[in-house]
Amino acid sequence: MQERNISSNNFEQCQKCSLCETVCPVMKNNPDYAGPKRSGPDGERYRLKNGIFFDDSLKYCLNCKRCEVACPSGVRIADLIQQARIDFSHKAPKLRDIMLASTDQMGPVAGAFAPIVNFTLGLSPVKGVLDFALGIDHRRTLPKYSSETFVHWFKKNAASKQASFRKQVSYFHGCYANYNYPQLGKDFVAVMNAFGFGVQLLENERCCGVAKIANGMIPAATRDAHANMEAFRKSVAQGLDIVTVSTTCTMTLMEEYPELLKVDNSDVKDHISLVEQFLYKAIASGAVKPVWKEGWKARAAYHCPCHQERLGLGIFTVELLKMIPGMQLTELDSNCCGIAGTYGFKKENFKVSQMIGKALFDDIAAAAPEFVACECETCKWQIEMSTGVPVKNPVSILAEALDLEKTSELNRA
Amino acid sequence: MPITNDFDVIIIGGGITGAGTARDCAMRGLKVLLIERHDIATGATGRNHGLLHSGARYAVKDSESAEECIRENKILRSIASNCIEDTGGLFITLPEDEESGYGLDYQKKFLEACNKAGIESRAISPSEARQMEPSVNPSLIGAVVVPDGSVDPFRLCAANVTDAALHGAKILVYTEFLDFIRQNDTILGVKVLDTRTGQTAEYRAPVTVNAAGIWGHGVAEKAGVHIGMYPAKGALLVFGHRVNNVVINRCRKSADGDILVPGDSVTVIGTTSTKVPFEECDHMEVTPDEVRLLLREGCALCPALASTRILRAYAGVRPLVADDSDPTGRSISRGIVCLDHETRDGVKGFVSITGGKLMTYRLMAELATDAVCRKLGVKQACTTADTPLPGSLDGRIETVSKRFEGKVSLGQKSAAGRQGDLVGKILFETEADKQLVCECENVTLAEIKYAVRELGVRNLQDLRRRTRVGMGTCQGTLCIRKAAKALAEALGDPSAADKLAADYLDERWKGMRAVGWGDTLREMEFMQRVYKFEKPYSYDEV
Numbered sequence: 001m002q003e004r005n006i007s008s009n010n011f012e013q014c015q016k017c018s019l020c021e022t023v024c025p026v027m028k029n030n031p032d033y034a035g036p037k038r039s040g041p042d043g044e045r046y047r048l049k050n051g052i053f054f055d056d057s058l059k060y061c062l063n064c065k066r067c068e069v070a071c072p073s074g075v076r077i078a079d080l081i082q083q084a085r086i087d088f089s090h091k092a093p094k095l096r097d098i099m100l101a102s103t104d105q106m107g108p109v110a111g112a113f114a115p116i117v118n119f120t121l122g123l124s125p126v127k128g129v130l131d132f133a134l135g136i137d138h139r140r141t142l143p144k145y146s147s148e149t150f151v152h153w154f155k156k157n158a159a160s161k162q163a164s165f166r167k168q169v170s171y172f173h174g175c176y177a178n179y180n181y182p183q184l185g186k187d188f189v190a191v192m193n194a195f196g197f198g199v200q201l202l203e204n205e206r207c208c209g210v211a212k213i214a215n216g217m218i219p220a221a222t223r224d225a226h227a228n229m230e231a232f233r234k235s236v237a238q239g240l241d242i243v244t245v246s247t248t249c250t251m252t253l254m255e256e257y258p259e260l261l262k263v264d265n266s267d268v269k270d271h272i273s274l275v276e277q278f279l280y281k282a283i284a285s286g287a288v289k290p291v292w293k294e295g296w297k298a299r300a301a302y303h304c305p306c307h308q309e310r311l312g313l314g315i316f317t318v319e320l321l322k323m324i325p326g327m328q329l330t331e332l333d334s335n336c337c338g339i340a341g342t343y344g345f346k347k348e349n350f351k352v353s354q355m356i357g358k359a360l361f362d363d364i365a366a367a368a369p370e371f372v373a374c375e376c377e378t379c380k381w382q383i384e385m386s387t388g389v390p391v392k393n394p395v396s397i398l399a400e401a402l403d404l405e406k407t408s409e410l411n412r413a
Numbered sequence: 414m415p416i417t418n419d420f421d422v423i424i425i426g427g428g429i430t431g432a433g434t435a436r437d438c439a440m441r442g443l444k445v446l447l448i449e450r451h452d453i454a455t456g457a458t459g460r461n462h463g464l465l466h467s468g469a470r471y472a473v474k475d476s477e478s479a480e481e482c483i484r485e486n487k488i489l490r491s492i493a494s495n496c497i498e499d500t501g502g503l504f505i506t507l508p509e510d511e512e513s514g515y516g517l518d519y520q521k522k523f524l525e526a527c528n529k530a531g532i533e534s535r536a537i538s539p540s541e542a543r544q545m546e547p548s549v550n551p552s553l554i555g556a557v558v559v560p561d562g563s564v565d566p567f568r569l570c571a572a573n574v575t576d577a578a579l580h581g582a583k584i585l586v587y588t589e590f591l592d593f594i595r596q597n598d599t600i601l602g603v604k605v606l607d608t609r610t611g612q613t614a615e616y617r618a619p620v621t622v623n624a625a626g627i628w629g630h631g632v633a634e635k636a637g638v639h640i641g642m643y644p645a646k647g648a649l650l651v652f653g654h655r656v657n658n659v660v661i662n663r664c665r666k667s668a669d670g671d672i673l674v675p676g677d678s679v680t681v682i683g684t685t686s687t688k689v690p691f692e693e694c695d696h697m698e699v700t701p702d703e704v705r706l707l708l709r710e711g712c713a714l715c716p717a718l719a720s721t722r723i724l725r726a727y728a729g730v731r732p733l734v735a736d737d738s739d740p741t742g743r744s745i746s747r748g749i750v751c752l753d754h755e756t757r758d759g760v761k762g763f764v765s766i767t768g769g770k771l772m773t774y775r776l777m778a779e780l781a782t783d784a785v786c787r788k789l790g791v792k793q794a795c796t797t798a799d800t801p802l803p804g805s806l807d808g809r810i811e812t813v814s815k816r817f818e819g820k821v822s823l824g825q826k827s828a829a830g831r832q833g834d835l836v837g838k839i840l841f842e843t844e845a846d847k848q849l850v851c852e853c854e855n856v857t858l859a860e861i862k863y864a865v866r867e868l869g870v871r872n873l874q875d876l877r878r879r880t881r882v883g884m885g886t887c888q889g890t891l892c893i894r895k896a897a898k899a900l901a902e903a904l905g906d907p908s909a910a911d912k913l914a915a916d917y918l919d920e921r922w923k924g925m926r927a928v929g930w931g932d933t934l935r936e937m938e939f940m941q942r943v944y945k946f947e948k949p950y951s952y953d954e955v
Contacts (some may be wrong), residue, residue: 001705002719002931012653012722013932015939016853016887034823042852045678045885046827048655052810053855055823073935 011080013073014041020067020077025336026060029355033060036067039084040077047084054088060352061085062340063214064306065251079259086218086260096134097215100342103175104207104224110179114147137350141385143180143377150178150185154201158189165198170235172228172253172272174246175207176377187399188245188275194404195279195288196411200240202231208249211342213260225263228253232268241271243278245395247376248341250274251307274308276317276375276394283323290323291406297326300397301369303360303383305376306336317394321373324401330367335360339382354386361387373397420446420583420618422785423603425590425632427451428458429566429771431624432573433778433797438785439580440800441793446616447574447582448605450589452875454570456626458771459878460697460729462649462683463676464660465489465497465562466772469504469534470667472526478748479530485773486560488798489569492775495805495833496569500675502561502660503542505553507713515665520555523664527559534559546659548715561660563676566771567878568831571868572802579803586869593621593636593763600636600762609871620785623765627694627732633765638758640750640765644694645731648703649683650711650928653722653886656680661714670710677830678854678885679724682711689730699726699927722932724888725924734768749773751780755788762788804833822847827855831880832863839863850899851892853885858899865903873917876900888921890940918944 020036021027027035034043039058046053058081067077099106110117120126121142131138150173162168169192177185189199206228209221232242232253244250253272257263282288302321304314321329338357343349364372364387372383372391380391422438424431427449435447449455468482490497506520520536527534534557542549542556549556578584587608594602594615602617623632630642655675663671669685685703704726711718734750750768754760766781779795786793807813813829814821816837821829824847829836839859841847846859864870864879873889873896876882882896883889889896893914901910918940925937 001701001708002723009654009717009721012886014886015932015936016885016891017939018891038823038849038852041886042855043823045654045853046823046855048658049675049678050810050830052814052826053823056820073932 010074010076011041011044014071014075015073016042017072019070019072023066023070025064025066025338025356026062026352030060030352033057036061036077036081040067040080041075043084044080047088051088054084056089058085059089060349062336062338062343062356064336064340065310066306066336069309076259079256082213082256082260085216086213089216091216093216094135096136096346097342098217099134100136100345101211101215101217102207102220103179103211108149108179110145114145118144131347135347136345137347139350140345141381143381145179146182148182150182151201153182153186154189158199159201161193162198162200165193165196167196168198168200168240169278170202170232170240170242171199172202172205172242172244172249174244174249177245181377184245184393184396187393187396190404191279191395191398191402192243194402194407194411195282195290196408200235202228202242203234204231208246208252209261210248210252210256213252213256214341214343218261222261222263225257225261229257229263229265229268232265232272236268236271241273241278242268243273243275245275245375245393247274247305247308247311247313248378251311254311274311274313274316274375276320277313279398280316280320283320289407289410291403291410292325292401293403295326296324296401297328298324298397298401299328299370300373300392301330301332301364301367303332303337303364303372303374303379304334305374305379306340308375309334317373317375321394321397324397326401329373330369332360332363332367335363337379337382339378341378344378344382353382357382357386364389416615416617418617420444420616421620421789422446423448423616423618423621425603425621425623426456426625426629427453427570427574427584427586428456428624428626429454429570429573429774430626430766430769430777430781431622432570432577433774434622434624434766434781435577435582435584436573436580437778437782437795437797439577439582440796441782441786441791443785443789443791445577445582446618447577447584448588448590448603448616449584449586450608452586452871452878453574454567454878456628457729457731458566458570458626460649460727461566461647461771462672462674462681463563463566464672464674465564466770467502467532467534467559467561468530469502469523469527469532469557469559469561470662470672472530472532473523474666475748476526476530479526479532481749481776482772483530483532483560485776486562488775489564489772490562492798492801493564493569493572493805494801494807494809496565496572496802498563498676500562500659501545502559502662503546503549504557504559504662504664505542505549505714506555506664507550508552508554510663510665511554513665517555520557520664524557527557532559546657546661548657548717549661550714550716555664557664561662563660563674564771565676568804569774569802571879572804575803575868584869587871590625590632595636598759598761600760620762620764620788622781622785623763623767624781626767627691627730629732629765629767630691636754636760636763638754638760638763640734640752640767642732642734642767644689644691645733646687646689646693646697646728647684647731648699648707648726648728649681650704650707650726651724652680652682652718653724653932654679656717656721657715663710663714668710670707671714673711673714673718677881682707682714682718686731694730697728697730698923699728701927703728704927723928724886724933725921726927727924732767749777749780751777751784753784753788764788804835806834817841822857824849824855824857824860828857828860832860838867850895851880851882851885853887853892854881854883856880856882856892856896861896861899862903865900870900871904873897873900873913874920877917883917883921887936888925888940889917890936890943893917
């Protein structure tokens with residue numbers, strides 16, 4: 001009798017099967033967290049009645065979105081939880097949260113004094129102060145800052161060559177490649193160039209905003225989102241698709257902008273792709289051809305980041321890495337590493353963060369790879385700190401395994 | 414057969430009218446016996462919108478009812494704050510109402526009538542209405558704000574019964590009226606059957622009050638008097654969540670499906686009005702035509718209903734005093750009918766209280782109690798309008814939940830909303846007490862134990878009426894075994910758990926079957942899978 005019985009209030013599709021609870025990494029490790037079903041669809045019914053039913057324990061959700069992957073009814077459980085935090089948590093973000101979240105404001109400052117900052121942040125008395133004064137856990141290895149940003153390097157060393165390529169893409173590098181690890185951006189440019197793609201920067205790229213969303217800084221995140229959307233639209237208008245390297249940035253641009261920030265991205269969404277997906281499709285369709293280095297060999301284990309799984313894109317990375325002749329790849333079981341962006345940096349979450357990651361760490365130890373392949377920068381910090389095994393981005397692995405010169409010759413024609 | 418003579422008055426019927434009469438009589442110092450064949454609030458009391466009428470609906474046609482409503486509305490707000498939510502209400506005018514003669518001219522007439530009846534009301538612009546209630550049909554051309562609200566009839570009835578008991582009344586549920594004890598033209602008392610034990614008993618009192626709703630027709634017949642009642646079935650649909658936070662009515666002559674009420678965690682649309690035979694009153698089923706009609710009219714008030722999950726359908730029977738000239742029953746004033754059968758029919762010691770509505774139960778109780786007191790020569794004045802009900806000394810969740818120590822859990826906040834200031838009686842002694850049994854409605858084990866201990870719970874339906882256990886999205890699929898186990902243990906018979914759960918699910922199933930498509934159908938399949946139902950279900954493919 002109802003022609004459309006799929007409510008726009010997506011939580012209504014919840015059948016209470018509780019499958020989400022079985023995959024929630026927090027619920028297993030933190031008894032104070034009510035879990036995805038109760039925090040999401042169940043809680044929503046009562047929050048609609050009265051805001052007093054907002055429960056503070058929603059802050060324990062690390063937004064890994066495993067509940068959404070598991071849900072047989074397609075309920076956007078994690079979004080419901082994030083939205084409730086946006087709507088009902090009126091606590092002002094702490095100084096610490098602002099510092100952790102403002103990756104694009106902290107980056108330039110820290111980068112300018114990178115050697116001092118990196119040295120200082122590594123000292124245990126300083127960590128003690130950060131722990132005591134700010135609540136950033138002292139056991140956490142803090143990400144290092146680079147003294148030269150990727151953008152600076154690109155403009156100086158690479159920008160002038162890009163126009164010579166017949167095919168062009170725009171590159172959303174994200175804060176991590178820019179401030180913390182420019183080598184990733186350099187590897188990206190090298191690989192894309194080798195396959196015959198010129199790389200252009202977006203006009204005024206801003207932080208994707210994910211850390212701001214997680215820390216309740218919604219107006220700032222929304223400003224970033226609008227600025228980025230404007231840049232994407234300009235790029236698409238010029239016929240340039242946007243390629244990204246960070247899983248979480250990509251998920252934010254694709255999913256969180258419309259769902260949480262109410263910033264419409266429907267006109268450009270189909271033009272954004274993660275680099276592994278972009279390259280796999282290009283290679284598999286024969287549009288580009290790789291030439292692999294003779295005798296390159298590696299034993300790696302692939303960890304699929306939670307958000308990669310939510311986007312359903314992990315398969316592209318696996319298939320891409322399997323194309324490398326010398327690659328011996330172990331696919332690790334699907335587990336959350338526990339860091340979830342800024343979550344694991346916070347003193348109150350450190351213990352739970354490490355408990356969540358334990359299954360993954362144990363798997364890595366058992367596989368004993370030379371390195372872990374993973375698209376996500378915060379997973380990288382967590383895995384390196386907790387297992388001592390280096391983590392490489394698939395793009396960097398490609399940059400190593402490809403014979404870049406021969407690949408470029410082959411694809412120049 | 415035991416015979417007891419200790420009472421001044423016997424009240425037949427544990428709906429809101431009987432419960433209110435029991436409370437009033439007890440508060441005036443009478444020795445009261447209330448008998449109810451099922452649980453309290455199982456008839457029409459538990460089967461309506463839960464609308465706290467402002468009276469605006471009756472203002473144009475029946476100013477007497479409208480005035481009664483607004484008076485009682487104000488009284489209930491002060492004495493039953495825990496049972497009431499001050500949502501406010503809108504009467505909206507749609508473009509198509511203009512064509513049927515209920516356009517903005519009618520709105521003017523409506524406003525005048527409201528103000529004349531003492532109902533505070535004011536017209537607002539369509540954009541103000543959309544802002545006040547974003548789910549309202551955006552094409553509306555006018556709206557009037559009135560002091561409507563929502564009321565939880567279960568809670569209201571339970572609070573009256575509890576207060577009656579606190580004032581010494583004896584409450585016998587699952588006790589069915591069989592016949593009167595009669596000597597010549599005088600009613601001396603009642604013969605009853607304990608439906609659980611099969612035992613019969615006799616109770617005597619100088620006055621018996623018939624407050625049995627539509628079943629009062631049959632009760633009166635047993636006394637040899639005829640009340641021309643007829644049953645008007647009203648069907649309603651419960652939606653999965655609160656779609657609106659303000660009551661939405663249609664500003665036109667009362668018709669089917671023109672009131673949308675947000676109550677607790679759901680929204681209810683209703684109702685229809687169909688004359689049904691007396692035999693059907695005990696077995697109401699909602700028909701596909703009724704569902705279709707309610708949906709169509711509901712969508713006119715609030716278009717989102719077209720795609721909102723419907724949890725279940727149910728129907729109640731209004732006890733209307735028949736007027737054979739109008740077959741639909743709509744033109745009957747829902748006026749209160751209080752009959753002293755001594756003056757009317759020459760039968761002494763017998764009073765009937767009927768007609769009326771949930772909103773005016775307290776006034777009905779007052780009139781009935783006045784009649785009882787006249788017969789008994791008691792001169793106590795009625796105080797029910799000034800004395801808050803148990804649980805309603807403080808009706809605000811915010812303040813009531815402060816009675817718990819430390820961080821207040823969701824289960825505790827929800828319990829505060831349901832039990833009001835009686836929430837202190839819920840004992841959170843162990844970790845298990847804090848655990849939720851029903852996760853849809855946040856019902857803790859402690860609240861269940863409290864209900865069993867203090868609120869006279871015999872089965873899971875009784876428990877549901879007092880705690881909302883199993884009333885949420887899954888309709889008990891995920892929680893009812895836990896609840897059954899807790900209840901069976903508390904009742905001292907752990908082996909009864911399976912039967913309790915099965916009875917409960919049968920009843921839920923009946924309500925879901927009428928709306929079995931989409932997500933509700935999936936829920937039914939899930940329930941069926943979990944509990945291995947053998948009954949086939951049918952759903953409407955229209």
